[in-house]
Amino acid sequence: MIKPIVHDPNQLAHPAVPATKADLPLATDLLETLKAHANECVGMGANMIGSNKAAIVVQMGPLAVVMFNPEIINKHDAYQATEGCLSLTGERSTTRYHQITVKFQDRNFKPQQQQFSDWIAQIIQHEIDHCHGILI
Numbered sequence: 001m002i003k004p005i006v007h008d009p010n011q012l013a014h015p016a017v018p019a020t021k022a023d024l025p026l027a028t029d030l031l032e033t034l035k036a037h038a039n040e041c042v043g044m045g046a047n048m049i050g051s052n053k054a055a056i057v058v059q060m061g062p063l064a065v066v067m068f069n070p071e072i073i074n075k076h077d078a079y080q081a082t083e084g085c086l087s088l089t090g091e092r093s094t095t096r097y098h099q100i101t102v103k104f105q106d107r108n109f110k111p112q113q114q115q116f117s118d119w120i121a122q123i124i125q126h127e128i129d130h131c132h133g134i135l136i
Contacts, residue, residue, distance in 0.1 A: 002036045003029050003049035007087055012047050015133040016054040019046075019068040019105075023053050027066040027107050030057040034064055041086045043123040045130025048087050056127035060120055067104035070128050073113070074101035083126055083136050094129075094136050096122045 006012060019026065026046055034044050034057050046055040054069045077098035084091045099117045102124060106112050116124055129136055 001029055001032060003033045005033075005037070005086055006048055006050050009088070009135055011050075012087055012130070012135055013133045014047070014052055016045075016047060016052050016131045019053040019055045021109050023051075023055065023068070024107070024109075026051055026053060026055050027057075027068075030055065030066055031064055034059065037086060043127045044086070045127045047130050047133075054131045056124070056131065058120065058123050058127060066107050067102070067112075067124075068106070068109060070102050070104040070124070070131065072100050072125065072128060073103050075099070081122060083122075085126070085136060088135060092136050094126075096125050100125065102128075 029049055030044055033049050043058045046053045056070055057064055057066050075097035078095050081096045082091050082093050100121045101115050103113045126136055
Protein backbone atom coordinates (compact mmCIF):
# COMPACT_ATOMS: atom_id res chain seq x y z
CA MET A 1 0.00 0.00 0.00
CA ILE A 2 1.26 3.49 -0.82
CA LYS A 3 1.85 5.24 2.49
CA PRO A 4 2.07 8.98 3.23
CA ILE A 5 5.56 10.41 3.64
CA VAL A 6 6.54 11.48 7.17
CA HIS A 7 7.96 15.02 7.32
CA ASP A 8 8.21 15.46 11.12
CA PRO A 9 11.93 15.58 12.10
CA ASN A 10 11.08 14.46 15.65
CA GLN A 11 9.45 11.28 14.37
CA LEU A 12 12.29 10.66 11.88
CA ALA A 13 14.98 11.08 14.57
CA HIS A 14 14.09 7.90 16.50
CA PRO A 15 16.43 4.94 15.95
CA ALA A 16 14.60 1.95 14.47
CA VAL A 17 13.99 -1.33 16.24
CA PRO A 18 14.95 -4.59 14.51
CA ALA A 19 12.53 -5.90 11.90
CA THR A 20 11.14 -9.42 12.24
CA LYS A 21 9.28 -11.76 9.91
CA ALA A 22 6.07 -10.19 11.22
CA ASP A 23 7.18 -7.03 9.37
CA LEU A 24 7.15 -8.65 5.92
CA PRO A 25 4.15 -6.55 4.76
CA LEU A 26 6.38 -3.51 5.28
CA ALA A 27 8.39 -4.60 2.21
CA THR A 28 5.33 -4.18 -0.01
CA ASP A 29 4.54 -0.79 1.51
CA LEU A 30 8.12 0.41 0.95
CA LEU A 31 8.21 -0.85 -2.65
CA GLU A 32 4.83 0.63 -3.58
CA THR A 33 5.55 3.98 -1.92
CA LEU A 34 8.98 4.21 -3.58
CA LYS A 35 7.40 3.45 -6.96
CA ALA A 36 4.81 6.18 -6.38
CA HIS A 37 7.66 8.67 -5.80
CA ALA A 38 10.03 7.34 -8.48
CA ASN A 39 10.45 10.77 -10.09
CA GLU A 40 11.85 12.27 -6.89
CA CYS A 41 13.21 9.44 -4.77
CA VAL A 42 15.68 6.52 -5.12
CA GLY A 43 15.42 4.98 -1.65
CA MET A 44 13.41 4.97 1.56
CA GLY A 45 13.79 4.08 5.18
CA ALA A 46 10.76 2.58 6.90
CA ASN A 47 10.51 5.59 9.22
CA MET A 48 9.74 7.73 6.17
CA ILE A 49 6.40 5.88 5.90
CA GLY A 50 5.68 5.81 9.62
CA SER A 51 7.21 2.47 10.67
CA ASN A 52 10.01 2.52 13.24
CA LYS A 53 11.55 -0.72 11.92
CA ALA A 54 15.04 -1.33 10.53
CA ALA A 55 14.06 -1.73 6.89
CA ILE A 56 15.01 0.12 3.72
CA VAL A 57 14.34 -0.06 0.00
CA VAL A 58 16.88 1.01 -2.61
CA GLN A 59 16.34 1.51 -6.33
CA MET A 60 19.20 -0.29 -8.10
CA GLY A 61 18.65 0.46 -11.76
CA PRO A 62 15.40 -1.27 -12.78
CA LEU A 63 15.29 -3.33 -9.57
CA ALA A 64 14.16 -2.09 -6.14
CA VAL A 65 15.73 -4.08 -3.30
CA VAL A 66 14.35 -4.36 0.22
CA MET A 67 16.82 -4.87 3.06
CA PHE A 68 15.74 -5.79 6.56
CA ASN A 69 18.11 -4.96 9.44
CA PRO A 70 20.87 -3.57 7.19
CA GLU A 71 24.27 -2.97 8.74
CA ILE A 72 27.40 -1.54 7.15
CA ILE A 73 30.25 -3.81 8.19
CA ASN A 74 33.01 -2.30 6.07
CA LYS A 75 33.55 1.04 4.31
CA HIS A 76 36.32 2.56 2.18
CA ASP A 77 37.27 5.78 0.45
CA ALA A 78 35.40 8.63 2.15
CA TYR A 79 34.12 11.65 0.23
CA GLN A 80 31.83 14.64 0.82
CA ALA A 81 28.36 14.51 -0.72
CA THR A 82 25.37 16.83 -0.80
CA GLU A 83 22.03 15.06 -0.44
CA GLY A 84 18.35 15.80 -0.31
CA CYS A 85 15.60 13.72 1.26
CA LEU A 86 11.95 13.25 0.33
CA SER A 87 11.03 13.74 4.00
CA LEU A 88 12.93 17.02 4.45
CA THR A 89 13.33 20.22 2.48
CA GLY A 90 16.69 21.36 1.16
CA GLU A 91 20.04 19.63 0.86
CA ARG A 92 22.75 18.92 3.39
CA SER A 93 26.42 17.90 3.27
CA THR A 94 27.55 14.57 4.66
CA THR A 95 30.42 12.13 4.52
CA ARG A 96 29.86 9.01 2.41
CA TYR A 97 32.06 6.13 1.29
CA HIS A 98 32.64 4.97 -2.28
CA GLN A 99 32.61 1.29 -1.30
CA ILE A 100 30.67 -0.43 1.48
CA THR A 101 29.89 -3.96 2.55
CA VAL A 102 26.40 -4.48 3.93
CA LYS A 103 25.02 -7.33 5.98
CA PHE A 104 21.21 -7.60 5.81
CA GLN A 105 18.25 -9.93 5.57
CA ASP A 106 16.33 -10.25 2.31
CA ARG A 107 12.56 -10.49 1.87
CA ASN A 108 12.72 -14.13 2.98
CA PHE A 109 14.75 -13.07 6.03
CA LYS A 110 17.68 -15.02 4.60
CA PRO A 111 21.02 -13.48 5.69
CA GLN A 112 22.90 -11.71 2.90
CA GLN A 113 26.20 -9.88 2.62
CA GLN A 114 27.10 -7.80 -0.40
CA GLN A 115 29.46 -5.06 -1.55
CA PHE A 116 28.12 -1.89 -3.13
CA SER A 117 29.90 1.06 -4.66
CA ASP A 118 29.44 4.67 -5.69
CA TRP A 119 25.83 5.84 -6.28
CA ILE A 120 24.13 2.69 -4.94
CA ALA A 121 26.44 2.73 -1.89
CA GLN A 122 25.52 6.38 -1.28
CA ILE A 123 21.79 5.62 -1.39
CA ILE A 124 22.19 2.69 1.00
CA GLN A 125 24.21 4.81 3.45
CA HIS A 126 21.51 7.51 3.41
CA GLU A 127 18.75 4.97 4.07
CA ILE A 128 20.71 3.20 6.83
CA ASP A 129 21.11 6.64 8.44
CA HIS A 130 17.30 6.72 8.55
CA CYS A 131 17.38 3.43 10.49
CA HIS A 132 19.66 5.12 13.04
CA GLY A 133 17.50 8.24 13.29
CA ILE A 134 20.14 10.34 11.54
CA LEU A 135 18.61 13.12 9.43
CA ILE A 136 20.43 14.10 6.26
